[in-house]
Amino acid sequence: MFPLNNGNLKIAVQKKGRLTEKSVELLNLCGLGIDNYTDRLYISASNFPADILFLRDDDIPEYVQDGVADLGIVGENVIIEKPVMIDLKEKLGFGKCKIMIAYPDSLEINNIQSLAGKKIATTYPSILGRFLSENGIEARIIEISGSVEIAPALGIADVICDIVSTGNTLKLNKLKRGFTVFESEAALIASPALKDNSFKEQLVTDLLKRIRSVITARKSKYLMMNVPKASLEEVIRMIPASKSPTILPLFDESTVAVHAVVSSGYIWEVLDPLKKAGATGILVLPIENMIP
Numbered sequence: 254m255f256p257l258n259n260g261n262l263k264i265a266v267q268k269k270g271r272l273t274e275k276s277v278e279l280l281n282l283c284g285l286g287i288d289n290y291t292d293r294l295y296i297s298a299s300n301f302p303a304d305i306l307f308l309r310d311d312d313i314p315e316y317v318q319d320g321v322a323d324l325g326i327v328g329e330n331v332i333i334e335k336p337v338m339i340d341l342k343e344k345l346g347f348g349k350c351k352i353m354i355a356y357p358d359s360l361e362i363n364n365i366q367s368l369a370g371k372k373i374a375t376t377y378p379s380i381l382g383r384f385l386s387e388n389g390i391e392a393r394i395i396e397i398s399g400s401v402e403i404a405p406a407l408g409i410a411d412v413i414c415d416i417v418s419t420g421n422t423l424k425l426n427k428l429k430r431g432f433t434v435f436e437s438e439a440a441l442i443a444s445p446a447l448k449d450n451s452f453k454e455q456l457v458t459d460l461l462k463r464i465r466s467v468i469t470a471r472k473s474k475y476l477m478m479n480v481p482k483a484s485l486e487e488v489i490r491m492i493p494a495s496k497s498p499t500i501l502p503l504f505d506e507s508t509v510a511v512h513a514v515v516s517s518g519y520i521w522e523v524l525d526p527l528k529k530a531g532a533t534g535i536l537v538l539p540i541e542n543m544i545p
């Protein structure tokens with residue numbers, strides 16, 4: 254029996270799917286301590302007054318709206334398709350995908366107007382409906398519950414509107430990318446009922462602080478290297494560190510160690526120039542948390 258009234262924060266996470274591992278990983282990086290969760294319906298965190306509920310992703314927004322769960326992690330596409338009364342607290346930077354119009358090679362779709370009068374198969378009728386009406390297009394929406402990509406081959410629809418991430422599924426089904434209808438990523442949502450429980454509200458504030466520090470840390474790397482004193486100024490100009498870089502003396506007095514926090518995206522651009530400037534022993538380390 255689930256201990257519903259133990260006062261713990263209830264966090265809903267997808268039971269088995271694309272968001273499960275990353276959601277649990279994020280909560281663990283926040284120090285919750287969630288272990289051996291496979292095939293469990295719920296589990297208590299070992300280091301935080303929270304219980305994790307494992308649910309189908311489509312059910313999470315309503316559970317959060319009704320206050321059965323206080324927080325939930327779910328794709329924005331799911332929240333937008335079926336509007337619910339929840340607060341979107343934070344976009345989480347994983348589960349990124351696009352809902353796109355895609356069409357068979359044989360069809361000519363040059364602009365959005367070419368969709369007029371077409372049959373469009375989708376599992377996202379409301380997101381698609383809004384996109385069509387915003388663009389003043391009249392088309393027929395065919396709602397289907399899965400395997401949308403085979404609808405044109407089966408003759409059920411002319412084009413489709415579905416989630417695309419790598420694009421491999423489209424290629425396999427000889428479909429081309431058309432227009433982006435909606436861009437989505439996993440998001441943390443909160444129940445409006447939280448405002449009546451100050452203890453839980455405080456827990457959410459604490460957890461959000463931790464989540465934001467994990468997200469910021471993911472965007473950064475810790476760079477360590479040895480630099481000849483003669484090229485120190487040149488090297489420092491290359492690394493716009495979040496704060497002034499740390500310079501440490503070494504036994505070899507002609508060289509110093511330089512440590513700096515650098516944006517993840519920038520690291521790969523700067524490695525070769527750093528080597529050319531004489532940097533050696535370059536180490537790039539992940540950062541788990543960055544406390545503002």
Ligand code: PRT
Nearest residue numbers: 270271309310311328348349350416417418419420421422
């Ligand atoms: O069982 P449950 O209902 O919980 O899971 P589900 O099957 O409904 O969802 P799941 O696990 O497939 O996806 C969960 C969430 O992950 C989605 O709501 C999106 O927010 C996000 N996400 C990210 C994706 C994808 N990427 C994705 N590629 N959801 C689905 N896909 C599917 C897409 O429908 C298509 O069939 O993958 C296929 C395309 O992938 P590519 O890589 O070939 O383009």
Ligand code: ZN
Nearest residue numbers: 309310311312
């Ligand atoms: Zn689902």
